[in-house]
Amino acid sequence: MKVKMLSAAVAGAVMLSTQAFAGSHGGTELVIATVNNGHMIEMQKLSPKFEEETGIKVKWVTLEEGVLRQRVTTDIATKGGQFDIMTIGMYEAPIWGEKGWLEPLNFSADYNVDDILPAMRGGLSHEGNLYAAPFYGESSMVMYRKDLTDAAGITLPYNPTWADMEQAIAAMHDEENGVYGVCLRGKPGWGDNGAFLTTLANTFGARWFDENWKPQLDSAEWNAAMTFYVDLMNKYAPPGSSANSFNEILALINEGKCGAWIDATIAASFVSDPSQSKVADKIAYAQAPTQKTARGANWLWAWALGIPASSEKKEAAMKFLEWSTSADYINLVGETNGWGRVPTGTRASTYANEKFLAAANFASAEMDAIKSANPYDSTFEKTPYTGVQFAAIPEFQAIGTAFGQQMAAALAGDKSVEEALEAAQKAADREMRKARYY
């Protein structure tokens, strides 16, 4: 009897599988890999409109950021062809473009490519060819509790220096009542603490590499910047900061536990949203603080859409890019979901739109930040690389992450700043030698 049941189960499973494997394919269908960020979710919800207009079907593969990066890198490097459109960042676009992994994008006149902010266009190009269309862009800026600075009788300038910033942080710090003066990234990773710390180092006059590609982490400028960071965090940041990145700090600030936060401009739309934040009406904005130079003080990043060279549906993919990164799409989101929720940081026309300016109190600060970031001139001294908070070379991921780990250890008190920078310098030197830069 039992054997009969087992045989029946086997037969059932075989039938199940034959039915399951019989898939149906018809018409053009695009597979798009993306991350689970708010603007991308809106794009998924609105994509039926694109399907109606063009008859092209869209399938979404939403992944966690780290998984997405690994997944699309594996696919594009092996010419796997699983995706027709990939969501990538400003780091990948020029590198992959140079390798010939991405299709160069040539838009029609209707698309108005000149409307794209020059910084975005530059950061996503290689040798004048645009390899990914910016979907939304961001820089970094200061978000702080105006009620706390007012109560302390302090005014933070719109373009503060780090001295101004430290003064405001000290004034807002009230540990007994659970408010920490500052919350900054400490979680290791080139895109986590590495991004913020590079902007801090830039403004202190440091650079990742000299003109001969020699790593510069052992310079006095790096030491000064990182010592300042660790001291500031030890005095005014919440405990366990070496595990905090964007989301962890967003949770803290929304709970009213941080005085100031310097991070991605996209955060402004979250901290000013009363459905998410307890302090939505108390937040004010300023530009990222500067020290020796204003160059590179605020980062530049874009979530952009690129077409892998291995895609067999490039024409349809191009149509989707023209639709989703156009000024018309921004209008569609504005009219459908409200102007406070449009993808920002990509087009000059967005910041000329009265409806948007009226809906978003952070609009002008965000635009100033994006406009002032220049990936081609982000350090006090000359460098051979592009990128503000990273160097756009394939080796940087490993170097930046090793540096991030060392700095997280320094922040946690496991080693001194000098020891951390020395170890990071050695790792960077090893990586650059291995890649035969010198």
Next chain:
Amino acid sequence: MSTKKSKWTTSLIVRTIAAWGIALLLFFPLIFMGFTAFKTELQAIAVPSLWAFEPTLENFHVVNERSDYVQFAWNSVVTSVVSTVLGLLIAAPAAYSMAFSPTKGTNGLLLWMLSTKFMPAVGALLPIYIIFQQLGLLDTKTALVIIFTMMNLPIMVWMLYTYFKDIPHEILEAARMDGASVWQEFRHVLLPLGIGGLASTGLLCLVLAWNEAFWALNLGAADAGTLATMMVSYSSPEGLFWAKLSAASLMAIAPIVVIGWFSQKQLVQGLTFGAVK
């Protein structure tokens, strides 16, 4: 006599409390996830954590709206069930021959099979990805079934081998004396005797395949993604997501938890079989 009895009672109470304590500790992440799934995003990030709140089904609505749960669940069912059945079909004869007709190389072979589990999966990612790409199997359930079967085969063979070893040779010999062929012996004697072992091995491998995330994420995309893939899609680099991720996770584990609940007897039996002799 009464002192002995009261000692015994005290020891039972202590042991019961300890067992509950450990069980609660082990279950805490699941309980926490269950609670978080019914919170708003703002409640989910509250410090200290809220235990009394007005539950909301909003997160489940969002997950249902944004993800095709039925497709993901169907993919999970197909890949885990088919890979388990396929695995059993290969592992049972292999374990049979190793248990009843061992050769000099049997022990070495068993150890070699287990050793394939020592290598981290990511080490084999690139070659497997390229092979599947050449075969046109990327993002197909077939690819996942093949991988899940290969992944679970060593465990299946080992478990079944242990089971079969405990079945007296004499019974099989008696069948042979009566003129049974190898197939008849396997089909009419060994399988009925070993059905418990087959069931618990199958169940364990079903759970392992259901929960597998690494290969499902790397080889699946739009068509073959399993519930593990759906879960991951609710993590966000920029934005609060704990409540929605918890709801998606709860929906992903619900079917297998129910199956596990009903079959825990077999599962425990399977895992502890041969542990004490």
